[in-house]
Amino acid sequence: DIVMTQSPDSLAVxxxxxxxxxxxxxxxLLSTSTYRNHLAWYQQRPGQSPKLLISWATTRESGVPARxxxxxxxxDFTLSISNLQAEDVAVYYCQHYYHAPPYxxxxxxxxxx
Amino acid sequence: QVQLQESGPGxxxxxxxxxxxxxxxxxxxxxxxxxxxxxxxxxxxGLEWIGSLxxxxxxxxxxxxxxxxxxxxxxxxxxxxxxxxxxxxADTAVYYCATGLRLGLFESWGQGTLVTxxx
Numbered sequence: 191d192i193v194m195t196q197s198p199d200s201l202a203v204x205x206x207x208x209x210x211x212x213x214x215x216x217x218x219l220l221s222t223s224t225y226r227n228h229l230a231w232y233q234q235r236p237g238q239s240p241k242l243l244i245s246w247a248t249t250r251e252s253g254v255p256a257r258x259x260x261x262x263x264x265x266d267f268t269l270s271i272s273n274l275q276a277e278d279v280a281v282y283y284c285q286h287y288y289h290a291p292p293y294x295x296x297x298x299x300x301x302x303x
Numbered sequence: 304q305v306q307l308q309e310s311g312p313g314x315x316x317x318x319x320x321x322x323x324x325x326x327x328x329x330x331x332x333x334x335x336x337x338x339x340x341x342x343x344x345x346x347x348x349g350l351e352w353i354g355s356l357x358x359x360x361x362x363x364x365x366x367x368x369x370x371x372x373x374x375x376x377x378x379x380x381x382x383x384x385x386x387x388x389x390x391x392x393a394d395t396a397v398y399y400c401a402t403g404l405r406l407g408l409f410e411s412w413g414q415g416t417l418v419t420x421x422x
């Protein structure tokens with residue numbers, strides 16, 4: 191199984207500042223045929239279902255604010271949230287969708303203001 | 304985005320079988336562009352993928368659950384379903400159905416349904 195490890199487990203950031211969450215996979219998620227990374231980021235606000243923010247490591251979903259950005263390749267990835275807003279309080283998960291089964295998620299990073 | 308709605312019992316006894324369905328109002332389970340899956344989240348814990356399938360494909364399952372779970376499509380009712388047998392307390396979780404244009408990438412999620420395994 192591909193193990194996904196996020197860091198930190200939790201962080202607190204001031205409003206208007208930048209939050210950075212890291213995700214490391216135990217195997218490369220870069221497809222050698224398509225040169226795309228099979229890595230997604232999800233946001234789960236309190237009491238809600240997860241919401242897909244970013245796919246292919248860097249592609250923001252429609253309607254997701256430009257404050258959210260994804261970067262990285264291979265085994266190391268980052269989710270950055272600039273100009274932090276109150277509504278960004280959530281748990282953030284990375285997930286691979288490469289060479290299943292199983293598809294696995296990181297343990298989650300809790301973001302607080 | 305595709306709307307999804309889970310339904311099923313909120314309380315199941317140990318050793319029994321859980322059956323959940325996911326309906327797709329406004330969408331079609333026979334749309335071969337989409338894959339369909341189930342994910343669960345134990346209380347206060349993270350996300351665990353259970354299984355997925357596409358309309359024309361064979362289901363795939365988490366190895367730790369293989370043999371206990373079945374994911375299937377019910378075309379006549381425009382829904383897909385999850386069965387988990389030999390339940391234990393460890394199966395207590397919020398169960399989500401989800402879908403996306405690529406197997407394993409979950410673009411739309413249901414609201415989730417809490418299933419408690421207890422006698």
